[in-house]
Amino acid sequence: MWLRLEARAAPSRAMRYLPPLVAAALTIVAGFAVSLALGRDPLAAFYAFFVQPVSSLNGVAELLLKASPLMLIATGLAIGYRANVWNIGAEGQLILGAIFGGGLALHLPGVDSRWLLAAMVLAGALGGMLWAAIPALLRSRFNTNEILVSLMLVYVASLLLSYLVQEPWRDPQGFNFPQSKMFADAALYPILLDSTRLNAGFLVALAVVACGWLFVAKSFLGYQMRVAGLAGAAARYAGFSARRSVWIGMLAGGAAAGIAGVGEVAGPIGQLTPSISPGYGFAAIIVAFVGRLNPVGIFFASLLMSLLYLGGEAAQMELRLPSAITGLFQGMLLFFLLGSDVLIHYRVRLLRRAAA
Amino acid sequence: MHVAADPAPPRLALSGIRKIYPAVVANDGIDLAVRPGEIHAVLGENGAGKSTLMKIIYGVVKPDAGEIRWDGRQIEIAHPRAARSLGIGMVFQHFSLFETLTVVENVALALDRERDLAALSRRIEEVSARYGLPLDPRRLVHSLSVGERQRVEILRCLLQQPRLLIMDEPTSVLTPQAVQKLFDTLRQIAAEGCSILYISHKLDEIQALCHAATVLRAGKVTGNCDPRQESASSLARMMIGKDLPVCEHPQAKQGGEARLVLAGLSQRSEDPFGTDLRDIHLSVHAGEIVGIAGVSGNGQQELLGALSGEVPLANAAPVQLLGVEAGRLDAGLRRSLGLGFVPEERLGRGAVPEMTLAENALLTAHRSMGLVRGGLVRPERLRAFARDAIEKFTVKSSGTEAEAKSLSGGNLQKFIVGRELLQSPRVLVVSQPTWGVDVGAAAFIRQALVELRNAGAAILVISEELDELFEICDRIAVLAKGRLSPAVRARNTSVAEIGMWMSGLWPGAGNGAPEGTSHVA
Numbered sequence: 102m103w104l105r106l107e108a109r110a111a112p113s114r115a116m117r118y119l120p121p122l123v124a125a126a127l128t129i130v131a132g133f134a135v136s137l138a139l140g141r142d143p144l145a146a147f148y149a150f151f152v153q154p155v156s157s158l159n160g161v162a163e164l165l166l167k168a169s170p171l172m173l174i175a176t177g178l179a180i181g182y183r184a185n186v187w188n189i190g191a192e193g194q195l196i197l198g199a200i201f202g203g204g205l206a207l208h209l210p211g212v213d214s215r216w217l218l219a220a221m222v223l224a225g226a227l228g229g230m231l232w233a234a235i236p237a238l239l240r241s242r243f244n245t246n247e248i249l250v251s252l253m254l255v256y257v258a259s260l261l262l263s264y265l266v267q268e269p270w271r272d273p274q275g276f277n278f279p280q281s282k283m284f285a286d287a288a289l290y291p292i293l294l295d296s297t298r299l300n301a302g303f304l305v306a307l308a309v310v311a312c313g314w315l316f317v318a319k320s321f322l323g324y325q326m327r328v329a330g331l332a333g334a335a336a337r338y339a340g341f342s343a344r345r346s347v348w349i350g351m352l353a354g355g356a357a358a359g360i361a362g363v364g365e366v367a368g369p370i371g372q373l374t375p376s377i378s379p380g381y382g383f384a385a386i387i388v389a390f391v392g393r394l395n396p397v398g399i400f401f402a403s404l405l406m407s408l409l410y411l412g413g414e415a416a417q418m419e420l421r422l423p424s425a426i427t428g429l430f431q432g433m434l435l436f437f438l439l440g441s442d443v444l445i446h447y448r449v450r451l452l453r454r455a456a457a
Numbered sequence: 458m459h460v461a462a463d464p465a466p467p468r469l470a471l472s473g474i475r476k477i478y479p480a481v482v483a484n485d486g487i488d489l490a491v492r493p494g495e496i497h498a499v500l501g502e503n504g505a506g507k508s509t510l511m512k513i514i515y516g517v518v519k520p521d522a523g524e525i526r527w528d529g530r531q532i533e534i535a536h537p538r539a540a541r542s543l544g545i546g547m548v549f550q551h552f553s554l555f556e557t558l559t560v561v562e563n564v565a566l567a568l569d570r571e572r573d574l575a576a577l578s579r580r581i582e583e584v585s586a587r588y589g590l591p592l593d594p595r596r597l598v599h600s601l602s603v604g605e606r607q608r609v610e611i612l613r614c615l616l617q618q619p620r621l622l623i624m625d626e627p628t629s630v631l632t633p634q635a636v637q638k639l640f641d642t643l644r645q646i647a648a649e650g651c652s653i654l655y656i657s658h659k660l661d662e663i664q665a666l667c668h669a670a671t672v673l674r675a676g677k678v679t680g681n682c683d684p685r686q687e688s689a690s691s692l693a694r695m696m697i698g699k700d701l702p703v704c705e706h707p708q709a710k711q712g713g714e715a716r717l718v719l720a721g722l723s724q725r726s727e728d729p730f731g732t733d734l735r736d737i738h739l740s741v742h743a744g745e746i747v748g749i750a751g752v753s754g755n756g757q758q759e760l761l762g763a764l765s766g767e768v769p770l771a772n773a774a775p776v777q778l779l780g781v782e783a784g785r786l787d788a789g790l791r792r793s794l795g796l797g798f799v800p801e802e803r804l805g806r807g808a809v810p811e812m813t814l815a816e817n818a819l820l821t822a823h824r825s826m827g828l829v830r831g832g833l834v835r836p837e838r839l840r841a842f843a844r845d846a847i848e849k850f851t852v853k854s855s856g857t858e859a860e861a862k863s864l865s866g867g868n869l870q871k872f873i874v875g876r877e878l879l880q881s882p883r884v885l886v887v888s889q890p891t892w893g894v895d896v897g898a899a900a901f902i903r904q905a906l907v908e909l910r911n912a913g914a915a916i917l918v919i920s921e922e923l924d925e926l927f928e929i930c931d932r933i934a935v936l937a938k939g940r941l942s943p944a945v946r947a948r949n950t951s952v953a954e955i956g957m958w959m960s961g962l963w964p965g966a967g968n969g970a971p972e973g974t975s976h977v978a
Contacts, residue, residue: 321829324819327812334806337767338798339820340789 106447116445121391124437149419150412162297169306170361172403174385176313177357179394181350184326190251191358192382193258194229198359201228203366203373206288213287229359230352237351241344263375281373290368302364314396387435466529468493468652474523483509485676496653498663501673502895515547516540546614547623556599567613588642599730603630623654633956660689702900709931713743716915717884722775732756737941746916748930756939764886765798766791797882801889807873810862818843825880850875867898888919903929937961
């Protein structure tokens with residue numbers, strides 16, 4: 102017996118938007134199976150994972166708080182991904198954004214102006230772009246693989262941050278903990294909902310998603326990049342520059358990730374610490390694909406992914422499930438999404454061994 | 458040769474062959490019988506189901522229904538190896554040769570058990586001498602011309618002593634003289650008892666060569682005949698269901714200004730096995746169509762890249778567009794000077810397969826039709842322009858939101874030609890305008906080109922189809938081995954002369970060219 106994939110004639114438009122929903126449903130079903138296998142009541146697990154986290158106002162605020170960096174980064178990455186520019190290093194660009202934005206806050210402690218925050222966001226975007234410019238330059242100059250370069254730079258960024266908070270930027274009154282001073286109020290996002298942690302960074306994320314939508318859906322430049330991603334020869338035929346696609350694709354992802362980095366240190370964390378992101382830069386890759394590389398879809402996908410983070414924490418506390426459960430759910434979601442994508446475009450045929 | 462009471466069963470007999478693909482019935486109850494020693498034509502337009510039928514015979518595709526008999530015995534051909542062991546050989550339209558290997562190595566790869574290359578070389582020389590297919594077995598394939606590569610493919614089949622040889626559109630890559638040589642070889646092979654299935658859409662060739670013909674239209678058999686007894690128009694009616702359309706081509710107005718000038722264009726090919734362009738001179742004037750004939754692989758790709766700006770040159774001077782030295786400009790900048798360009802690859806170059814027709818209209822028309830303002834696309838204007846192209850060029854589609862890949866080759870070509878022509882280019886470069894396009898669409902496209910010429914545009918057409926060039930061109934030049942012949946008035950030359958030039962032998966070519974310089978324009 103052989104398995105063979107045969108192309109389907111023409112997948113309908115509706116089918117294109119079905120896989121994320123199918124993948125979400127399958128992830129939940131597989132989640133049931135996992136909790137059964139671990140000897141937990143699956144209904145209780147489902148409740149702890151998907152309902153309890155958002156059953157209070159505070160829960161909803163946390164959901165939006167965690168969704169903000171995800172939708173931000175995923176929107177930036179999607180712009181590149183549509184042009185076949187594969188920036189995998191958003192996590193590192195996020196860290197550089199935090200270093201640039203946070204560095205500004207630490208070096209201007211006396212400034213008490215709202216413009217400080219705006220300057221930090223700008224500096225964060227610049228930092229992220231600077232980090233993304235390295236793989237962009239290497240790819241457009243020497244045809245280096247941007248996947249490897251951007252990924253490896255994540256670890257460089259992480260070590261750079263670690264050095265900064267242990268040596269030059271360490272808080273002298275911090276009992277030797279590797280962390281900076283707390284930022285002044287002017288360097289923090291204002292809280293949107295009293296007695297929650299949801300801050301104005303969410304609005305920044307929404308604004309970036311809206312700009313991203315305008316770019317990919319309406320702008321001529323977004324169109325050119327999509328042509329470059331779908332058919333390189335057609336882009337050359339039309340006279341669209343391939344190098345420009347690489348640069349814009351990488352820089353968009355870098356800028357968005359850098360802004361997300363500022364959002365973390367000027368938001369819930371309030372200072373620079375060695376670890377400022379629970380892997381948002383990587384989770385955002387999944388968000389971008391679950392959202393079909395479309396900012397509107399990315400908005401909803403980021404809520405789902407954020408729920409998985411919250412649910413994973415709740416499951417640890419309520420059900421004593423291991424902390425790896427969050428990563429497991431993220432992985433399942435991507436796996437089921439890619440699987441249903443394949444099945445939308447191909448059908449599986451069982452073949453008996455060719456009879457003579 | 459065939460007596461009425463011939464008791465021998467047909468070499469190959471198909472009955473009721475049916476093959477359905479997800480979107481189309483490719484073969485719908487096809488009957489076909491080929492006798493020993495017969496050259497049998499399978500005639501039909503693109504998309505009529507010829508290729509599917511041949512793939513079924515060669516064991517590449519399994520039919521959904523129907524019966525295959527070989528020498529009267531019912532059989533099933535499960536894979537190409539089974540077909541070869543029956544004695545079926547196939548020469549594909551697109552060659553399957555390794556360019557970096559020698560002729561003998563390529564042949565050895567196709568024969569299942571062949572280790573002794575020296576002995577094989579001797580056999581190749583023997584067989585090639587016998588059939589008039591001169592070929593040196595030690596040469597590397599990339600150094601061979603297209604015609605020579607075809608010989609390798611044919612030899613590879615002949616060495617396996619085939620009893621049925623399938624030739625898929627074999628003449629599309631040959632000069633007229635080479636076609637005659639090929640026909641001699643095929644007649645000799647048939648005279649020795651091998652049956653030949655000859656697939657083509659060229660009526661004159663089939664009338665000259667074949668003993669019998671099966672005509673296909675839309676997956677069904679629409680005629681069985683002896684092509685020697687038929688006229689071209691009766692064959693055409695069987696093939697397309699109506700008479701062949703003719704193109705109105707009045708005399709060109711003389712004395713338009715030179716709009717596209719190539720002044721000593723030399724360019725190294727980007728492709729290691731490509732052809733370098735050498736000192737090309739040509740001017741195309743307003744109100745005329747200049748054709749460039751030649752077998753593909755003689756520098757066509759390189760010339761098109763240099764003309765369109767997809768491969769910008771190091772110097773500006775060799776390509777002059779409307780008086781501007783344009784050699785270093787990219788494709789977009791040349792287009793804004795007034796250049797239109799229709800490439801031969803429709804999907805992936807001329808159009809993005811996954812995008813809608815409206816989005817594909819934006820590809821080249823964004824500037825000239827004002828479809829973008831303030832960096833944003835203007836959807837209303839874009840749709841209106843795409844609708845215009847669809848209506849004026851009778852593109853069959855579900856509308857502006859149809860994906861490019863959902864269109865047939867002919868309809869997509871009409872859309873691309875429409876998109877370029879509606880921008881009123883002052884210079885138009887077209888490559889293989891009717892390649893893989895059905896007869897009706899081909900006639901429409903040719904007529905549209907002539908009308909654009911009448912409106913005063915300068916048009917350059919690069920095509921492998923000599924008939925097409927003679928139908929629409931005012932002057933014709935030949936591209937051979939990266940050099941361009943002088944352009945002569947189409948009315949003062951002949952297919953035979955252009956055919957000879959296609960092997961690089963034109964007056965003044967500098968390699969022992971024959972005399973006769975009477976009508977160089």
